[in-house]
Amino acid sequence: MEKRVVITGLGVVAPNGVGLDVFTHAIKNGISGIKHDAELERLQFSCQIAGKPEISTELALQYFSELELRNFNSTGILYGVIAGIDAWKDAGLTLENNEEPDWDSGTIFGTGTSGIDKFRESIYKIDDFQTRRLGSTAVAQTMNSGVSAYLGGKLGLGNQVTTNSSACTTGTESILMAYERIKLGQAKRILAGSTSDSGPYIWGGFDAMRVCTFKHNDAPEQGSRPMSASASGFVPGSGAGALVLEDLETALARGARIYAEVLGGNINSGGQRGLGTMTAPNPMAVQRCIKNAIANAGIHPNEIDAINGHLTATSKDGLEIQNWSEALERKGKDFPYINSLKSMVGHCLSGAGSIESVASVLQLDQGFVFPNINCDDLHAEITALIDESKIPKELIKKELNIIAKASFGFGDVNGCVIFKKWKAA
Template sequence: MTKKIVVTGMGATSPLGGNVRDSWNALLAGESGSHTLEHEWVEELELPVKFAAEAKVRPSEVLERPVAKRLDPSAQFALISAMEAWADAGEPDVDPERLGVDFATGIGGVWTLLDAWDTLRAKGPRRVMPMTVPMLMPNAASAAVSMHFHARAFARTVASACASSTESIANAYEHLQLGLADVIIAGGTESAIHPITVASFASMQALSKRNDSPETASRPYSIDRDGFVMGEGAASLVLETEEHALARGARIYAELAGSGVTADSYHITANDPEGGGASRAVTLALAQAGASPDDVTHINAHATSTPVGDIAEYAALRKVFGDRVTQIPVSATKASTGHLLGGTGALEAVFSILAIQDRKAPPTINLTTQDPEIPLRVSGETQALGDGPQLVVSNSFGFGGHNAVAAFRSV
């Protein structure tokens, strides 16, 4: 029997705010989290891109120092978002052996790794911290969340680039269906605004280079878009079966109705231009939800603001929705948050759920002249979603051809 999986808690720390509500309010207000980077290494290393969307609230403002010093920033963000989600869910009283963690990152502890390398070269091996490996490993975030909440059912990690955290949400759906846990903390995190990643993304012509206007640099669907903006942060969902949630009297935000995960098997960085793998992921998510394309009322698009990526996603959506794709309210929230890489899908899942709650599709800022090759229903203003049942699709696509889609339904 298929179980109904529901969302009972949400947490986030993002370039727009240090929690879910602040991030959502800033998104609706059309704010941008992108700013000029105020680090000496930007000028010292002559980086071609001098801006990014850093988390608005630093982990040091939230976590106690003894906790923070043993975690890479990516794991710090993960723990902060999970703590908010857990409190928001009412701190469920659950057997630790029935509590699981499905968490994700695209890159992991890059700051720890490269700081340790610098220390080794400058000061020798004796000065390298003994906690370096536990801090840099990609599963560190999942482990930190598991240990903090004594989650002993499992603590699993996904690393599928920018599809990572949506894939973790998909895994959580399956794990709950299989009865492997009663409650799961799922999400994703990233803290990779580092000289090496900025330089690398810039070298492959993936980043916007609008150094003179960071706030308007991310402009999905605009004809003059020139690349994405790096972001950082994390988001978490508390997921459980409806039966379990109702038994403990939990507030339910929405149903995680279905998910789909596919691979392009096309190119290590480029999307399949015809959108084959992406469209199959959307179709799988709808099938798992027992829904048709006509049921979808809103799409939170991957929409990174790259010249070819946005068009490929449109091609995928058109395969699924046909001509109706021009009538569905679409939001490209990376215009405001930047691209959180492995954390982006979880944050956009939170935004998708809040869109259902508030009946509002958030605005897509910086939309100057919309690309005529992408005739989606996108707006620089909030779009009303109406009073009827809602089914929202949230897309995430990553380097390596990874595609992950989650579908959320109103309850």
């Protein structure tokens, strides 16, 4: 018999808030975490603004020992471990140093790259014949599975411990992979999430592609403009989101707080065929992903109350709205509410799907639709399809039952997950 899967813990490290309380306050009030970045200016980037979480040494020492932080400069692992442990604690689970691993619990925690700054340091030190000065954690910081390995060790996880990687779809994919494993009874709980390093060595390639905005260096908070007619590219961001997924029976037995239920979802690819390319989504695949997610969740398209979209503030925002409208067969005032967290945090790349999923679950749990900022001038392609009232610019306090969260990533890969508000019987 397949298990029902619920969410019992949340953790977040975002440009506009580290920790659930600060993050919730920020998204409810449309507070941006995008700031001027002096290093990007020094390096003569076209885009000199970014969304970067602020982590003090004092905060880092609550999660790592002084010895662990020696020669440590992997921001992605730092963000992921903080978000992951916070989610674990939020779920009411303990960090016991037992002799035996927790065979029922694991983690699927994704990333795009890991330890880019450590790689750079390695190149310079190796070329200068200083290999031994790299430190004993160089491998752990630079292997892609570093974040899941750190979490696995800190939490004593004995089930699957792995890292997935699917560009911007990574976080959404990790949730669906965890959901499937629990549903099939192969684990009782999985810490799902994703993270992204920050800094010029992560963001430089996007600046070179000219997909980042360069028009708002003097007004950072206005730079990320999803669905806006004056959008001129995305703002690079970073951070991590984490969710504890658990089978319902186990969660109820231990009296856990339940935020939401994962009803199902879908992952697919456009194969870079048709209109799909390395950087552009295949509309047929996007619509198919949404439709199959709804079918897998066992709901009707009309039951979706809100969408948390991918919506990056590029020329593809209008196409995304069109894909949603056609897949759901809903338009005008019948279209669900839709919002983009990227208006406040930028595009957190491999961390985006999980951070945005945390925001989606918070909306279900607390009954609100967070505002979109910087889109007073909605693009005509979008307003031709859906009513402007469905793109809220102020906080809406409203009970929601079902939210669809989707990510559409580089490589023409897609993920859509369906969350439902938890209501105790």
